Amino acid sequence: MTRGFWMPHRIGMAALALAIAVWCGVSLRWDWLPEYLPLAAMGLWRTLWIMAASVVLGMALAVPLGLAQAAGPWWLAWPAQAFCTVIRGTPLLLQLWLLYYGLGSLFPGIPWLRQSDLWPILRQAWPYALLALTLSFAGYEGEVMRGAFLGVPKGQLEAARAMGMPRATLLRRIWLPQAVARALPTLAGETVLQLKATPLVATITVVDIYAVASKVRQDTFLTYEPLLLLALVYMAVTGLIVLAFRALERRGPARR
Amino acid sequence: MFALAAASSLELLQFSPPGWGANLLRGLVNSVLIALGAFGLGGVIGLAGAFGKLHGGPVTRDLLAIYTTVVRAVPELVLILILYYAATDAVNRLLLGAGFDRIQISGFAAGVLVLGVVQGAYATEVLRGAIQSVPAGQIEAARAMGMPPGLLARRITLPLMLSAALPGLANLWLIATKDTALLAVVGFGELTQETRQAAGTTKAYFTFFMAAGALYLALSLGSNALFRRLERFARRGERA
Numbered sequence: 080m081t082r083g084f085w086m087p088h089r090i091g092m093a094a095l096a097l098a099i100a101v102w103c104g105v106s107l108r109w110d111w112l113p114e115y116l117p118l119a120a121m122g123l124w125r126t127l128w129i130m131a132a133s134v135v136l137g138m139a140l141a142v143p144l145g146l147a148q149a150a151g152p153w154w155l156a157w158p159a160q161a162f163c164t165v166i167r168g169t170p171l172l173l174q175l176w177l178l179y180y181g182l183g184s185l186f187p188g189i190p191w192l193r194q195s196d197l198w199p200i201l202r203q204a205w206p207y208a209l210l211a212l213t214l215s216f217a218g219y220e221g222e223v224m225r226g227a228f229l230g231v232p233k234g235q236l237e238a239a240r241a242m243g244m245p246r247a248t249l250l251r252r253i254w255l256p257q258a259v260a261r262a263l264p265t266l267a268g269e270t271v272l273q274l275k276a277t278p279l280v281a282t283i284t285v286v287d288i289y290a291v292a293s294k295v296r297q298d299t300f301l302t303y304e305p306l307l308l309l310a311l312v313y314m315a316v317t318g319l320i321v322l323a324f325r326a327l328e329r330r331g332p333a334r335r
Numbered sequence: 336m337f338a339l340a341a342a343s344s345l346e347l348l349q350f351s352p353p354g355w356g357a358n359l360l361r362g363l364v365n366s367v368l369i370a371l372g373a374f375g376l377g378g379v380i381g382l383a384g385a386f387g388k389l390h391g392g393p394v395t396r397d398l399l400a401i402y403t404t405v406v407r408a409v410p411e412l413v414l415i416l417i418l419y420y421a422a423t424d425a426v427n428r429l430l431l432g433a434g435f436d437r438i439q440i441s442g443f444a445a446g447v448l449v450l451g452v453v454q455g456a457y458a459t460e461v462l463r464g465a466i467q468s469v470p471a472g473q474i475e476a477a478r479a480m481g482m483p484p485g486l487l488a489r490r491i492t493l494p495l496m497l498s499a500a501l502p503g504l505a506n507l508w509l510i511a512t513k514d515t516a517l518l519a520v521v522g523f524g525e526l527t528q529e530t531r532q533a534a535g536t537t538k539a540y541f542t543f544f545m546a547a548g549a550l551y552l553a554l555s556l557g558s559n560a561l562f563r564r565l566e567r568f569a570r571r572g573e574r575a
Contacts, residue, residue: 088394167555168552169513169552170517172519173530181541184540306417309413314408317408
């Protein structure tokens with residue numbers, strides 16, 4: 080991969096990039112950094128777990144959504160398709176605000192909910208953030224899973240049926256593994272998109288890494304420094320996601 | 336009680352001042368205009384980027400690779416803030432340098448510019464793939480006839496790549512319409528921002544967010560239908 084990477088013009092560009100980086104380091108203000116580092120670490124952690132949790136939960140929802148659209152009876156297929164269309168047809172920010180402000184204004188009016196043990200959780204913002212991101216991921220990935228289920232060769236399913244395999248076993252042993260294997264290459268890209276969606280949760284007071292950068296900007300009146308560092312952090316996380324999925328895919332069966 | 340709630344919802348969505356329907360529609364128009372501008376700008380950047388990536392020199396190609404990689408790795412919200420401040424700063428430095436007063440860049444222009452730059456990165460990839468899908472024989476034949484490069488692009492490459500590019504472009508248009516909602520975070524009065532104001536004032540959160548969702552959905556579904564027809568038009572004369 081690195082063969083022929085260091086061509087003359089690339090050495091010049093790297094030198095230029097280094098010069099810009101050094102200039103940024105020297106002439107921009109970074110003295111606020113130590114003070115905010117603990118907060119930034121917590122924000123980054125929150126960004127990462129909201130992303131990871133919504134991807135896992137969303138994927139768990141996407142499988143039945145895809146299956147319902149690919150093979151379900153109409154009374155399952157239609158709602159699933161409507162769900163995917165609505166999620167994919169409206170902005171995530173709107174969905175987030177609908178859940179947070181809408182449900183958040185509805186719940187306090189229900190007395191038994193306010194007395195229940197769930198209330199301390201429902202009063203916070205992150206459950207709504209997680210719910211909105213999960214539903215969004217499920218909507219997009221459900222459409223991918225529909226295609227993946229339909230893309231599994233018919234012969235595989237017919238062979239399993241001919242062997243007298245019950246339907247549940249067929250789904251568990253044949254259909255689902257092959258559909259997931261087909262959807263896996265899209266998962267890296269969708270996960271990066273999910274990472275890029277997480278800063279929206281800052282608009283409903285969840286303190287993620289983006290919210291920390293906003294706080295730095297408000298406290299110090301600096302414009303560029305926190306934003307540039309923030310962009311760098313997101314690029315680093317994106318790189319890590321891509322590398323992780325590449326390693327994961329290499330471990331799977333090679334023949335496709 | 337349900338009927339009462341429905342009646343009060345309708346009242347809130349009414350067109351004239353006690354209702355907020357006019358505000359929502361104005362927001363929708365703003366959203367569509369920004370999306371159109373950004374999509375157009377993104378298309379122009381994408382076309383230049385695609386030709387640059389395919390036919391440019393090594394430096395051009397590397398710079399374009401950096402552009403598309405960075406834009407696809409950094410959240411749109413962060414890019415919007417960086418580009419908004421950077422663009423305002425740059426314009427004002429230029430104006431001050433030339434001896435003019437500093438100006439306030441309108442939210443509309445900034446929105447179109449920023450979303451256009453974001454769209455351009457994705458459009459570069461879509462159009463590059465589409466241009467590559469044009470059979471080499473067609474281009475060679477045009478060259479053999481002595482067609483100059485500009486005419487070749489206009490008459491051969493662009494019309495032939497259109498059918499391959501349209502699904503990707505349709506997707507980008509839908510992303511553009513939804514990304515306009517991000518401008519609400521910086522306070523521009525597009526549909527989501529107007530909706531939040533209406534909802535915050537009247538406390539009827541469900542009514543307004545649902546109404547805005549319906550508008551966005553109608554826009555998506557309408558665009559889908561339009562792009563399907565466009566694709567059928569672009570595929571005319573192709574073998575099924």
